[in-house]
Amino acid sequence: MITQVWQWLTSASSWEGSAGIGHRLLQHLEYSAITVLIASALAIPLGLWIGHTGRGRWMVTAANSLRAVPSLGLLFAVALWLGPKLHGNSAYVVPSIVVLVVLAIPPLLAGAYAGVAGVDPAARDAAHGMGMTEGQVLLQVEVPCALPLMLSGVRSATLQVIATATIASAVSLGGLGRFLIDGLALGEYNVMAGGAIVVALLALGVDTVLAALQAAVVSPGLSGGTSRFRGRRTRTDRGQPTASENEPGVVGVVAKG
């Protein structure tokens, strides 16, 4: 079994052409990137606004309760409803992207909101006292302090999107999910398992890159990277737990598809 999977993964013919692993991998990345960009453009400014003004917190709660809706159901329902209204290639792509964007919003919104809401009030007061305008307080103090949680939101959203894009092959979306769904339909376990390995590696790879990015852009004053704190706390010690401890159940940045 394992040798057959390995053979499929390493043979040149499975990598070439428009149905090869190479092209499917790029497709998968392309769909995921478009989705995360659209969802971030919608959810992050909204989350920052909610966190800064303290108004509209119900939106974060509402978006969070959306997580109980099974992503597979949402995908099928939207594909069935939107699909016939569209023509050509977009009939497959648009419904999937819509669902992926919807699923990416809750973790992004929760991350941006919790990040800003959790900023030390003393830092905010100090910024006001220095004569900063509301906009400056938000952009120069709150956003940098909120970055760890905001980026955790981006990471969860990206993983959610990569996972759900795989499932979206059941509604005819391209990408790596094709190997899993088509292999299943044809009873070719080596193709399914090979595709599953590539998807898993893609998810792990993207998450590692984002984690490195997170470590690189977060201010050393927040991440414990200053020499005084190094060795006492690792980066992973900070970030998420603060939010989950303060408001369990309301703000959790995890998501999964």
Next chain:
Amino acid sequence: MSFVSANWGDIVHRALLHAWLAGLPLFLGLLISLPVGWLAQRSRVLRPFLVVGSGLLYTIPSLALFILMPLIIGTKILDPLNVIIAMTIYTIALLVRSVSDALAAVPADVRQAATAMGYTPARRFLAVDLPLAVPVLAAGLRVAAVSNVSIVSVASLVGISQLGFYLTDGYERTYGTEIGVGIVACVVLALIFDLTIVLLARVLTPWQRVNAA
């Protein structure tokens, strides 16, 4: 509505299967996460490995994990055991951090008081640390429960019977009502899980109600 009344027995049967596939891993995952989370909280050296390592498991997309299970444990692709084990892995991935945070949140003076009263380490863990960790643990468990119920429905793509069947079947038959029934049933099941955990946590932490009153 007529779909629901015509298929009521079938819906209940699949809901029970769904509850089993999502609930048993929740229990198994908690059982495994307790010692692992405890170790992560105790050891500064092991903590990053255990927390980051278990977190990495969560990044593997569910459909991929369901398909890879036969390769790892030698089962057949249609074996529900694949789903049970995959969901247990996801539960552990979410709960190790919760357990470790929950135990870390137990006040040090309470621990010292227990030790001073003559509690052995094992008895202190079971009678003092664990009960005090319940609120944070329950929060983690709620996230895992809702996530489990949603992910289990994906297993219908590999032919494992539960509520997700109505989603795939409804799509194949272009029958929106059936998909709607499947979605509502999944959400209701997730709510039942959520409420059960909230109630259990309330029963297990009577002192919190005294404080609130």
